[in-house]
Each structure stands twice: as structure tokens, then as C-alpha cells.
Amino acid sequence: METPCTPTSNFRGGDKPPINGNSSPFIMPQTPFMTKIGFGTGVSVYHLHRSPRFGNERSPWAIKKRNARALRGNITERLYKEAKILSSLDHPNIVGFRGFTTTPDGREVLLMEECTQSLGDFIESFSKDYGAFSPPTIYQVVSSVSRALQYLHEDQKLIHGDIKSFNVLIKGQFESIKLCDFGVSLNIGEDGTSDEEYIGTLPWTAPEALEDGPITEKVDVFAFGLTIYEMLTLKQPHENSCDDSLMDVTVESEILDDSIEEPYGTRPELPPLGSEYSDVVALFNWCTEENYKKRPRARDMLSVLIA
DSSP states (O other): OOOOOOOOOOOOSSSOOOSBSSSSOOOOOOGGGSEEEEEETTEEEEEEOOOOBTTBOOOOEEEEEEOTTSOSSHHHHHHHHHHHHHHHOOOTTBOOEEEEEEOTTOOEEEEEEOOSEEHHHHHHHSOGGGOSOOHHHHHHHHHHHHHHHHIIIIISOEEOOOOSGGGEEEETTTTEEEEOOOTTOEEOOTTSOBOSOOOOBGGGOOHHHHTTOOBOTHHHHHHHHHHHHHHHHSSOTTTTTSOGGGTTOBTTOTTOOHHHHTTTTSOOOOOOOOGGGHHHHHHHHHHTOSSGGGSOOHHHHHHHHHO
């Protein structure tokens, strides 16, 4: 059982983000009293209900915490990195930062705005009888994510680095759509490329990232094209042609070899779709061009939607 703790101020790696977004000290609840709503490599995500203050209801938070059995190292570094990046971002289509602390046993905890569920969860629960998401819903996601990516790429000079449906959060019935998970984000240099290691999740990875090509903002665009694919097919990219155990593997994984990388980095085939999807299919094809120079920028995708 974990005892409550107040936020600490030991934030490594340069400028420190605010440890708590609230004016009052944050008390870390014991794990058994929180509801688990998600997980990732070495971390679990919990729902935190916040009691009313002065008679006013307060929005819930999401708590991302390093698992007890997860070793320090990459997971710890990514949580620190995500906290540092998230605390510096301010955009309606990016999940809000709420604080950063550690548990009494030294595990890192990131406090964030909570959304209802991820797009990936929504896709998994969506009835296959209905077929693909409707074009208006897809355009709503495209518009929101494109705005977030334009802000990251142009204003913040950041590559998200792990775009996929599970890192797109949905509030309610698509009333609000936000990007999350910035633990493997990359800085963009003056030449428009990043010299940092691309990690990403294998099924959504652009071909140039698998072939030691230049890492630009277009790796996010390719990955988002495959997120559009998920909304059109209700399945993850390359799901039928690859071992399920590889669906969460990252590009940096030591288990990869040349045979495993196929068919990642390619455009998966779409099933037959009605004429009402022609513009969505065109956007999917544009985002997943093999040559990164032929892919749109985030602002280009927005221009198409507005036109």
C-alpha cells in the first residue's frame, strides 16, 4: 500500500515544469483507491476523481505512473521528458499538463487532463456492423490532430514521434480531440530534420525511419495516415500480416531484424469503400506516400478541409 505524498521538486533535465497545476498541494492517493483506465510499456494510467471545492465540481485527472516492477531507465527518462514537454505546451488539441511528482518509493507520476477514452479504445469498441467511421467524424479527427501537429511542427519545432489511435484522446462523443504521450518526441533542427533517435511504434512507422532516412515532421504525417486507416478499417495497420506480439514493439527494440520489418513502412490496402469516402481515401493516400517529400504538411491537410 502506498502512503499519500505531496509533490516533490526534483525534476531532472533542465528547466523544471510546475510540479502541480493546482494552488493546493496534491495528495497522491493509494493505488487501490484509483481506477485503472489504461497502460503502456512500464506504466499504468489511472482515473483520479477530484472532490468538489467550495461546492464546485472539478474535472477528473489522469495519472500516469511507472509500474512497481518496471526498472528505472528508459521509462523514467520518458516520463521526465514527457512532463517537461507537456508543461511547455498550450493548445486546445493537446492534453493539458496538471503536475509531476513521485511516490514515496520513488516512482514517477505524471498528472494530466483526463479525456473519456482514446481513439484506439473507441475503434476497438465500435461495432463492426457499422463499418468505417463516417466521413464527418473522420474529418473532425483530421482537423483536430492537424491543428495540434501544426502547432507542434511549426511553433514548437517538435515531432510527436508516436502518432497512433491510442495517442489520440476523445472527450465525450468527439466533442474534443487531443494528442497525448510525448515521451518519445523529437526536436526539429534548423534544417528541418531531427538528429535524435526515432522510436515510434512499429506498425505506424514511416519507411524513412526504418531505413535510416531523414527524420522530419513527415514521419508524424505518415503515422497519422495510418491512423486514418484505422478509422476506415476498424483495425490496426498490418494487423492481418504480422504477429500480434509485435503490434506494440518500437523501432528501437532489440528483437527486430530485417525479416520482421516487412511489411512495416508500407501503405496497407483498404477494403472497398463507397464514393462518399473518396476524399478521405485521397487524404489517406497522400499522407502515406512512400517519398516523404510528397506527403502534406499539417497545414496542407487543414487547407484541404477548409477549401
